[in-house]
Amino acid sequence: MGKIVIRVPATSANLGPGFDSIGVALHLYLTVIVEEKTEEWRVNHALGPDVPNDKQNLIVQAALAVNPKLKPHQLTVMSDIPVARGLGSSSTAVIAGVKIANELGEMDLSLADQVTIAAKIEGHPDNVAPGLLGDVVVSDYDGESATTVKLGMPEGLKMLAFIKNESLLTSESRKVLSDELPRKQAVVGSSVANVMVAALATNNWELASHMMERDQFHEIARTKLVPELPMIRETAHKFGIYGTYLSGAGPTIGTFGTEPQLIVLRQKLSDMDVKGSLRIFDIDRQGATVNAE
Template identity: 50%
Template sequence: MSFEIIVPATSANLGPGFDSIGIAVSRYLKVKVEASTASWQVEHQLGKDVPTDERNLIVKTALQIAPAIQPHHLIVDSEIPLARGLGSSSSAIIAGIELADHLAELNLSQLEKLQLATKIEGHPDNVAPAILGDLTVSTYTADQQVFSIKGHFPEMALMAFVPPTELLTTASRSVLPAKLNFSTAVKASSIGNTLVAALFAGDLKQAGQLMEQDQFHEQYRAHLVPHLAKLRTLGHQAGAIATYLSGAGPTTMTVIDLKSCQRFADLVAASGLSGELLQLKVERQGVVIR
């Protein structure tokens, strides 16, 4: 019997929540699992650089967890742009875990899935909301334990600006400093801590101000994403709560009231910036199988 795995896209960091805060958003990776086959067949429209056999990240992840599972024909339909800061690799990893769990009848708990996904991905900011949905705040400790708390992101629209060019996470991480001095680290973490408190309290005014005061990564990546500063200014003109770099970029996310979305879209259209503007919302549910 065939089944379908549906994984939401995600947006991580939210400014100062570096490698820890994430939200699930309304774009999806859908994987239809069809009949068993002699070898893995992954049908997709993602381009020639994405493997169509056991090297595909979905299958590769599944085989890490359950090496003996029977090959199947998979039909992949993804609305999540690759290497743009919307959790494309995390969604594939989650789909692979669900594939292994279902085919091998592992009956993994959400915590076990989160532990596996974080170990594979390296940090939980994208994988946690993809599994749990909504807003998550997570950490991966030195002894490789994952702790994740799910919250409720306030009812706001999200305007994702997706540039036409990729920005690989490896390239985006290579510009980050190896160390921060003590006073900067204290300031950066205090901003992140207060952002979490504001989000959980539903205080959008404070949360928005704090999202734009990151000290961990955005300033170091600024030359890779020159559109961020311009979009932040346009967001303020449209009455947005905040604009931040989504994950490693190059996508930016603007948190805005629904009635102001068109005003922001008009300003972006008139700005001359090259890219696609997507109107999204927070997805309250994580990965599902149907």
């Protein structure tokens, strides 16, 4: 068997009111090259000392969770995705592991099977589903199986990501969330999410972008951890741009718009000296690939 090249896009999840259920794939990638068999798993990377280079690496752990009988191989890993910034870095590793298990184990898993397996490992589907399928995906995971619907973001849209300089672990960010919501607030959150999905499905971006800013499930609580969210949203509104939301658990903040709109917004935010990087990403429409399939 020759080298296997797996490419997995970054993802932005919790798309507005789509808490743990709606995410989008971005043109930013983890690439894993599966090379020769070895005595022990070896993972070559330049991602820093905190990322294991043996079988403790999350990619290998995910692959072995899918197929414990896999023989060790050497992996070379390259990633443009910042770690613990709300852009699905751990999810891309899980997806790569599922793909490795499927290829090396000749398991012939369907994409639906791969989403369910990855969601089971990750605990929720909102990153792994768009990572595997591409574009924007609405998904559900009931603990046994994942159900997905792939939609399409309007052509010409890109995302401006404000990526804070410091990381924010999902586990830490979840601690500020309440275990319960008042029924009235939950109904509002659910109805807003329903309208946003319907608007995306009918290509009504004006409506979808407004609904995206009305989350009731997590943004209110997490704003204390990412106080730049209302400031960026208000600045975007001054240019007529809607569709700003907290990406994943944060601290990245995403804003959708056309490239000319986002260039103007990026310049304005740069002039305001926000503490982080500002990058414009295309939307990945294809999802994870094996040997550029």
